[in-house]
Amino acid sequence: MAHALIASPFLDGHLLLKPGARAGARISADHYEGLRQATTDGESLPAWAVQTAADMWGLNLGGRPAQGAVLVREPSPYGYCRASWEINLGCNFGCKHCYLGERPFSGLGWEDKVRLLDIMREAGVLWLQITGGEPTMDPHFQGAYWYAWQAGMMLTISTNGSLLWRPDLLKLFRDCPPYRLVVSMYGASEESFDTLTQ
Ligand code: SF4
Structure with a gap:
Protein backbone atom coordinates (compact mmCIF):
# COMPACT_ATOMS: atom_id res chain seq x y z
CA MET A 1 0.00 0.00 0.00
CA ALA A 2 1.24 3.52 -0.75
CA HIS A 3 2.37 5.62 2.18
CA ALA A 4 0.00 8.34 3.34
CA LEU A 5 2.69 10.47 5.01
CA ILE A 6 6.40 11.18 4.84
CA ALA A 7 8.48 12.02 7.91
CA SER A 8 11.86 13.46 7.07
CA PRO A 9 14.79 15.47 8.31
CA PHE A 10 14.80 18.88 6.64
CA LEU A 11 17.61 21.40 7.13
CA ASP A 12 18.00 21.73 10.91
CA GLY A 13 14.58 20.27 11.76
CA HIS A 14 12.03 17.64 10.76
CA LEU A 15 8.86 17.65 8.68
CA LEU A 16 5.71 15.59 8.38
CA LEU A 17 4.35 15.78 4.83
CA LYS A 18 1.55 14.33 2.75
CA PRO A 19 2.38 13.50 -0.87
CA GLY A 20 0.41 15.80 -3.14
CA ALA A 21 -0.31 18.39 -0.44
CA ARG A 22 1.27 21.83 -0.30
CA ALA A 23 1.02 22.19 3.47
CA GLY A 24 3.31 20.33 5.84
CA ALA A 25 3.95 20.24 9.58
CA ARG A 26 7.16 20.85 11.46
CA ILE A 27 7.71 18.12 14.02
CA SER A 28 10.17 17.79 16.86
CA ALA A 29 13.23 15.55 16.71
CA ASP A 30 11.60 13.41 19.41
CA HIS A 31 8.47 12.92 17.35
CA TYR A 32 10.55 12.08 14.27
CA GLU A 33 12.50 9.48 16.28
CA GLY A 34 9.25 8.15 17.72
CA LEU A 35 7.83 7.61 14.24
CA ARG A 36 11.04 5.95 13.16
CA GLN A 37 10.88 3.61 16.11
CA ALA A 38 7.19 2.87 15.61
CA THR A 39 7.77 1.80 12.00
CA THR A 40 10.63 -0.53 12.90
CA ASP A 41 8.86 -1.97 15.99
CA GLY A 42 5.57 -2.61 14.19
CA GLU A 43 3.62 -0.21 16.43
CA SER A 44 0.54 1.84 15.61
CA LEU A 45 0.82 5.40 14.43
CA PRO A 46 1.24 7.60 17.54
CA ALA A 47 -1.83 9.59 18.61
CA TRP A 48 -0.16 12.95 17.92
CA ALA A 49 0.54 11.88 14.29
CA VAL A 50 -3.05 10.67 13.82
CA GLN A 51 -4.28 14.03 15.16
CA THR A 52 -1.88 16.04 13.00
CA ALA A 53 -2.94 14.14 9.87
CA ALA A 54 -6.60 14.77 10.70
CA ASP A 55 -6.13 18.48 11.48
CA MET A 56 -3.76 19.18 8.61
CA TRP A 57 -5.10 17.10 5.75
CA GLY A 58 -8.39 15.61 6.90
CA LEU A 59 -6.93 12.08 6.95
CA ASN A 60 -8.26 9.33 9.17
CA LEU A 61 -5.26 7.18 10.08
CA GLY A 62 -6.46 6.01 13.50
CA GLY A 63 -5.49 2.42 14.24
CA ARG A 64 -3.17 2.16 11.24
CA PRO A 65 0.24 0.57 11.83
CA ALA A 66 2.98 3.18 11.52
CA GLN A 67 4.74 1.04 8.95
CA GLY A 68 2.88 1.56 5.70
CA ALA A 69 1.10 4.70 6.89
CA VAL A 70 4.26 6.78 7.13
CA LEU A 71 7.47 6.52 5.18
CA VAL A 72 10.35 7.66 7.35
CA ARG A 73 13.27 9.14 5.45
CA GLU A 74 16.63 8.33 7.00
CA PRO A 75 18.96 11.16 8.04
CA SER A 76 21.69 11.82 5.48
CA PRO A 77 25.24 12.89 6.29
CA TYR A 78 25.13 15.01 3.13
CA GLY A 79 22.04 17.00 4.11
CA TYR A 80 20.79 17.88 0.63
CA CYS A 81 17.07 18.61 0.45
S1 SF4 B 1 11.97 22.16 -23.52
FE1 SF4 B 1 12.27 23.92 -24.85
S2 SF4 B 1 11.07 23.45 -26.71
FE2 SF4 B 1 10.34 22.09 -25.08
S3 SF4 B 1 8.58 23.12 -24.16
FE3 SF4 B 1 10.40 23.66 -22.95
S4 SF4 B 1 11.13 25.59 -23.84
FE4 SF4 B 1 9.74 24.64 -25.33
Missing part, protein backbone atom coordinates in the same frame (compact mmCIF):
# COMPACT_ATOMS: atom_id res chain seq x y z
CA ARG A 82 16.32 19.71 -3.14
CA ALA A 83 17.41 18.61 -6.58
CA SER A 84 16.42 19.23 -10.18
CA TRP A 85 16.80 16.55 -12.84
CA GLU A 86 16.66 17.00 -16.60
CA ILE A 87 15.55 13.45 -17.30
CA ASN A 88 15.64 13.83 -21.10
CA LEU A 89 16.53 16.78 -23.30
CA GLY A 90 14.11 15.74 -26.05
CA CYS A 91 10.93 17.73 -26.58
CA ASN A 92 7.96 17.65 -28.94
CA PHE A 93 7.89 21.47 -29.09
CA GLY A 94 10.39 23.74 -30.78
CA CYS A 95 10.13 26.95 -28.78
CA LYS A 96 12.09 29.86 -30.19
CA HIS A 97 13.40 30.84 -26.77
CA CYS A 98 14.44 27.31 -25.70
CA TYR A 99 17.91 27.21 -24.15
CA LEU A 100 18.42 23.51 -24.91
CA GLY A 101 19.57 23.97 -28.50
CA GLU A 102 19.13 20.82 -30.59
CA ARG A 103 17.22 19.03 -27.81
CA PRO A 104 18.66 15.55 -28.46
CA PHE A 105 16.25 12.82 -27.36
CA SER A 106 18.63 11.33 -24.85
CA GLY A 107 18.89 10.54 -21.20
CA LEU A 108 20.33 7.91 -18.88
CA GLY A 109 19.44 4.24 -19.28
CA TRP A 110 17.10 2.69 -16.72
CA GLU A 111 19.80 1.24 -14.44
CA ASP A 112 21.63 4.55 -14.27
CA LYS A 113 18.38 6.37 -13.59
CA VAL A 114 17.76 4.07 -10.61
CA ARG A 115 21.32 4.61 -9.42
CA LEU A 116 20.93 8.37 -9.70
CA LEU A 117 17.66 8.31 -7.74
CA ASP A 118 19.25 6.10 -5.07
CA ILE A 119 22.12 8.57 -4.77
CA MET A 120 19.69 11.47 -4.46
CA ARG A 121 17.69 9.65 -1.79
CA GLU A 122 20.83 8.86 0.18
CA ALA A 123 21.96 12.47 -0.19
CA GLY A 124 18.74 13.53 1.56
CA VAL A 125 16.80 14.94 -1.40
CA LEU A 126 13.22 15.43 -0.27
CA TRP A 127 11.94 17.74 -3.02
CA LEU A 128 12.81 16.67 -6.54
CA GLN A 129 11.92 18.54 -9.70
CA ILE A 130 11.83 16.38 -12.83
CA THR A 131 12.14 18.45 -15.97
CA GLY A 132 13.49 18.17 -19.52
CA GLY A 133 13.07 18.75 -22.45
CA GLU A 134 9.60 17.39 -22.02
CA PRO A 135 10.01 14.90 -19.13
CA THR A 136 6.85 12.90 -19.78
CA MET A 137 8.24 11.87 -23.20
CA ASP A 138 11.13 9.97 -21.66
CA PRO A 139 10.60 6.20 -22.08
CA HIS A 140 11.30 5.65 -18.37
CA PHE A 141 9.45 8.68 -17.04
CA GLN A 142 6.68 6.75 -15.32
CA GLY A 143 9.06 4.18 -13.81
CA ALA A 144 11.42 6.89 -12.59
CA TYR A 145 8.55 8.97 -11.19
CA TRP A 146 7.16 5.96 -9.34
CA TYR A 147 10.61 4.98 -8.02
CA ALA A 148 11.26 8.49 -6.68
CA TRP A 149 7.75 8.70 -5.20
CA GLN A 150 8.16 5.34 -3.43
CA ALA A 151 11.50 6.56 -2.08
CA GLY A 152 9.64 9.33 -0.25
CA MET A 153 10.37 12.32 -2.47
CA MET A 154 7.95 15.17 -3.02
CA LEU A 155 7.88 15.54 -6.79
CA THR A 156 7.48 18.56 -9.01
CA ILE A 157 7.02 17.89 -12.72
CA SER A 158 7.76 20.73 -15.10
CA THR A 159 5.96 19.99 -18.34
CA ASN A 160 4.63 21.64 -21.49
CA GLY A 161 1.40 19.79 -20.77
CA SER A 162 1.12 18.24 -24.22
CA LEU A 163 0.78 14.66 -22.95
CA LEU A 164 -1.42 15.28 -19.94
CA TRP A 165 -4.36 13.78 -21.83
CA ARG A 166 -2.82 10.28 -21.54
CA PRO A 167 -4.82 8.02 -19.20
CA ASP A 168 -1.71 6.20 -17.93
CA LEU A 169 -0.07 9.47 -16.92
CA LEU A 170 -3.23 10.75 -15.26
CA LYS A 171 -3.60 7.47 -13.37
CA LEU A 172 0.00 7.71 -12.17
CA PHE A 173 -0.54 11.26 -10.90
CA ARG A 174 -3.81 10.23 -9.24
CA ASP A 175 -2.29 7.17 -7.53
CA CYS A 176 0.98 8.87 -6.58
CA PRO A 177 0.20 12.59 -6.43
CA PRO A 178 2.97 15.05 -7.23
CA TYR A 179 3.77 17.99 -5.00
CA ARG A 180 3.31 20.23 -8.02
CA LEU A 181 2.70 20.02 -11.73
CA VAL A 182 4.17 23.13 -13.32
CA VAL A 183 2.72 23.65 -16.80
CA SER A 184 4.34 26.14 -19.18
CA MET A 185 1.91 28.34 -21.08
CA TYR A 186 3.37 29.54 -24.37
CA GLY A 187 0.66 31.74 -25.82
CA ALA A 188 -2.58 33.52 -25.10
CA SER A 189 -4.05 32.38 -28.43
CA GLU A 190 -3.66 29.39 -30.74
CA GLU A 191 -1.77 31.58 -33.18
CA SER A 192 0.72 33.01 -30.69
CA PHE A 193 1.20 29.55 -29.17
CA ASP A 194 1.95 27.94 -32.57
CA THR A 195 4.27 30.79 -33.54
CA LEU A 196 6.38 30.39 -30.41
CA THR A 197 6.40 26.59 -30.09
CA GLN A 198 6.70 26.05 -33.90
Whole structure:
Protein backbone atom coordinates (compact mmCIF):
# COMPACT_ATOMS: atom_id res chain seq x y z
CA MET A 1 0.00 0.00 0.00
CA ALA A 2 1.24 3.52 -0.75
CA HIS A 3 2.37 5.62 2.18
CA ALA A 4 0.00 8.34 3.34
CA LEU A 5 2.69 10.47 5.01
CA ILE A 6 6.40 11.18 4.84
CA ALA A 7 8.48 12.02 7.91
CA SER A 8 11.86 13.46 7.07
CA PRO A 9 14.79 15.47 8.31
CA PHE A 10 14.80 18.88 6.64
CA LEU A 11 17.61 21.40 7.13
CA ASP A 12 18.00 21.73 10.91
CA GLY A 13 14.58 20.27 11.76
CA HIS A 14 12.03 17.64 10.76
CA LEU A 15 8.86 17.65 8.68
CA LEU A 16 5.71 15.59 8.38
CA LEU A 17 4.35 15.78 4.83
CA LYS A 18 1.55 14.33 2.75
CA PRO A 19 2.38 13.50 -0.87
CA GLY A 20 0.41 15.80 -3.14
CA ALA A 21 -0.31 18.39 -0.44
CA ARG A 22 1.27 21.83 -0.30
CA ALA A 23 1.02 22.19 3.47
CA GLY A 24 3.31 20.33 5.84
CA ALA A 25 3.95 20.24 9.58
CA ARG A 26 7.16 20.85 11.46
CA ILE A 27 7.71 18.12 14.02
CA SER A 28 10.17 17.79 16.86
CA ALA A 29 13.23 15.55 16.71
CA ASP A 30 11.60 13.41 19.41
CA HIS A 31 8.47 12.92 17.35
CA TYR A 32 10.55 12.08 14.27
CA GLU A 33 12.50 9.48 16.28
CA GLY A 34 9.25 8.15 17.72
CA LEU A 35 7.83 7.61 14.24
CA ARG A 36 11.04 5.95 13.16
CA GLN A 37 10.88 3.61 16.11
CA ALA A 38 7.19 2.87 15.61
CA THR A 39 7.77 1.80 12.00
CA THR A 40 10.63 -0.53 12.90
CA ASP A 41 8.86 -1.97 15.99
CA GLY A 42 5.57 -2.61 14.19
CA GLU A 43 3.62 -0.21 16.43
CA SER A 44 0.54 1.84 15.61
CA LEU A 45 0.82 5.40 14.43
CA PRO A 46 1.24 7.60 17.54
CA ALA A 47 -1.83 9.59 18.61
CA TRP A 48 -0.16 12.95 17.92
CA ALA A 49 0.54 11.88 14.29
CA VAL A 50 -3.05 10.67 13.82
CA GLN A 51 -4.28 14.03 15.16
CA THR A 52 -1.88 16.04 13.00
CA ALA A 53 -2.94 14.14 9.87
CA ALA A 54 -6.60 14.77 10.70
CA ASP A 55 -6.13 18.48 11.48
CA MET A 56 -3.76 19.18 8.61
CA TRP A 57 -5.10 17.10 5.75
CA GLY A 58 -8.39 15.61 6.90
CA LEU A 59 -6.93 12.08 6.95
CA ASN A 60 -8.26 9.33 9.17
CA LEU A 61 -5.26 7.18 10.08
CA GLY A 62 -6.46 6.01 13.50
CA GLY A 63 -5.49 2.42 14.24
CA ARG A 64 -3.17 2.16 11.24
CA PRO A 65 0.24 0.57 11.83
CA ALA A 66 2.98 3.18 11.52
CA GLN A 67 4.74 1.04 8.95
CA GLY A 68 2.88 1.56 5.70
CA ALA A 69 1.10 4.70 6.89
CA VAL A 70 4.26 6.78 7.13
CA LEU A 71 7.47 6.52 5.18
CA VAL A 72 10.35 7.66 7.35
CA ARG A 73 13.27 9.14 5.45
CA GLU A 74 16.63 8.33 7.00
CA PRO A 75 18.96 11.16 8.04
CA SER A 76 21.69 11.82 5.48
CA PRO A 77 25.24 12.89 6.29
CA TYR A 78 25.13 15.01 3.13
CA GLY A 79 22.04 17.00 4.11
CA TYR A 80 20.79 17.88 0.63
CA CYS A 81 17.07 18.61 0.45
CA ARG A 82 16.32 19.71 -3.14
CA ALA A 83 17.41 18.61 -6.58
CA SER A 84 16.42 19.23 -10.18
CA TRP A 85 16.80 16.55 -12.84
CA GLU A 86 16.66 17.00 -16.60
CA ILE A 87 15.55 13.45 -17.30
CA ASN A 88 15.64 13.83 -21.10
CA LEU A 89 16.53 16.78 -23.30
CA GLY A 90 14.11 15.74 -26.05
CA CYS A 91 10.93 17.73 -26.58
CA ASN A 92 7.96 17.65 -28.94
CA PHE A 93 7.89 21.47 -29.09
CA GLY A 94 10.39 23.74 -30.78
CA CYS A 95 10.13 26.95 -28.78
CA LYS A 96 12.09 29.86 -30.19
CA HIS A 97 13.40 30.84 -26.77
CA CYS A 98 14.44 27.31 -25.70
CA TYR A 99 17.91 27.21 -24.15
CA LEU A 100 18.42 23.51 -24.91
CA GLY A 101 19.57 23.97 -28.50
CA GLU A 102 19.13 20.82 -30.59
CA ARG A 103 17.22 19.03 -27.81
CA PRO A 104 18.66 15.55 -28.46
CA PHE A 105 16.25 12.82 -27.36
CA SER A 106 18.63 11.33 -24.85
CA GLY A 107 18.89 10.54 -21.20
CA LEU A 108 20.33 7.91 -18.88
CA GLY A 109 19.44 4.24 -19.28
CA TRP A 110 17.10 2.69 -16.72
CA GLU A 111 19.80 1.24 -14.44
CA ASP A 112 21.63 4.55 -14.27
CA LYS A 113 18.38 6.37 -13.59
CA VAL A 114 17.76 4.07 -10.61
CA ARG A 115 21.32 4.61 -9.42
CA LEU A 116 20.93 8.37 -9.70
CA LEU A 117 17.66 8.31 -7.74
CA ASP A 118 19.25 6.10 -5.07
CA ILE A 119 22.12 8.57 -4.77
CA MET A 120 19.69 11.47 -4.46
CA ARG A 121 17.69 9.65 -1.79
CA GLU A 122 20.83 8.86 0.18
CA ALA A 123 21.96 12.47 -0.19
CA GLY A 124 18.74 13.53 1.56
CA VAL A 125 16.80 14.94 -1.40
CA LEU A 126 13.22 15.43 -0.27
CA TRP A 127 11.94 17.74 -3.02
CA LEU A 128 12.81 16.67 -6.54
CA GLN A 129 11.92 18.54 -9.70
CA ILE A 130 11.83 16.38 -12.83
CA THR A 131 12.14 18.45 -15.97
CA GLY A 132 13.49 18.17 -19.52
CA GLY A 133 13.07 18.75 -22.45
CA GLU A 134 9.60 17.39 -22.02
CA PRO A 135 10.01 14.90 -19.13
CA THR A 136 6.85 12.90 -19.78
CA MET A 137 8.24 11.87 -23.20
CA ASP A 138 11.13 9.97 -21.66
CA PRO A 139 10.60 6.20 -22.08
CA HIS A 140 11.30 5.65 -18.37
CA PHE A 141 9.45 8.68 -17.04
CA GLN A 142 6.68 6.75 -15.32
CA GLY A 143 9.06 4.18 -13.81
CA ALA A 144 11.42 6.89 -12.59
CA TYR A 145 8.55 8.97 -11.19
CA TRP A 146 7.16 5.96 -9.34
CA TYR A 147 10.61 4.98 -8.02
CA ALA A 148 11.26 8.49 -6.68
CA TRP A 149 7.75 8.70 -5.20
CA GLN A 150 8.16 5.34 -3.43
CA ALA A 151 11.50 6.56 -2.08
CA GLY A 152 9.64 9.33 -0.25
CA MET A 153 10.37 12.32 -2.47
CA MET A 154 7.95 15.17 -3.02
CA LEU A 155 7.88 15.54 -6.79
CA THR A 156 7.48 18.56 -9.01
CA ILE A 157 7.02 17.89 -12.72
CA SER A 158 7.76 20.73 -15.10
CA THR A 159 5.96 19.99 -18.34
CA ASN A 160 4.63 21.64 -21.49
CA GLY A 161 1.40 19.79 -20.77
CA SER A 162 1.12 18.24 -24.22
CA LEU A 163 0.78 14.66 -22.95
CA LEU A 164 -1.42 15.28 -19.94
CA TRP A 165 -4.36 13.78 -21.83
CA ARG A 166 -2.82 10.28 -21.54
CA PRO A 167 -4.82 8.02 -19.20
CA ASP A 168 -1.71 6.20 -17.93
CA LEU A 169 -0.07 9.47 -16.92
CA LEU A 170 -3.23 10.75 -15.26
CA LYS A 171 -3.60 7.47 -13.37
CA LEU A 172 0.00 7.71 -12.17
CA PHE A 173 -0.54 11.26 -10.90
CA ARG A 174 -3.81 10.23 -9.24
CA ASP A 175 -2.29 7.17 -7.53
CA CYS A 176 0.98 8.87 -6.58
CA PRO A 177 0.20 12.59 -6.43
CA PRO A 178 2.97 15.05 -7.23
CA TYR A 179 3.77 17.99 -5.00
CA ARG A 180 3.31 20.23 -8.02
CA LEU A 181 2.70 20.02 -11.73
CA VAL A 182 4.17 23.13 -13.32
CA VAL A 183 2.72 23.65 -16.80
CA SER A 184 4.34 26.14 -19.18
CA MET A 185 1.91 28.34 -21.08
CA TYR A 186 3.37 29.54 -24.37
CA GLY A 187 0.66 31.74 -25.82
CA ALA A 188 -2.58 33.52 -25.10
CA SER A 189 -4.05 32.38 -28.43
CA GLU A 190 -3.66 29.39 -30.74
CA GLU A 191 -1.77 31.58 -33.18
CA SER A 192 0.72 33.01 -30.69
CA PHE A 193 1.20 29.55 -29.17
CA ASP A 194 1.95 27.94 -32.57
CA THR A 195 4.27 30.79 -33.54
CA LEU A 196 6.38 30.39 -30.41
CA THR A 197 6.40 26.59 -30.09
CA GLN A 198 6.70 26.05 -33.90
S1 SF4 B 1 8.58 23.12 -24.16
FE1 SF4 B 1 10.40 23.66 -22.95
S2 SF4 B 1 11.97 22.16 -23.52
FE2 SF4 B 1 10.34 22.09 -25.08
S3 SF4 B 1 11.07 23.45 -26.71
FE3 SF4 B 1 9.74 24.64 -25.33
S4 SF4 B 1 11.13 25.59 -23.84
FE4 SF4 B 1 12.27 23.92 -24.85
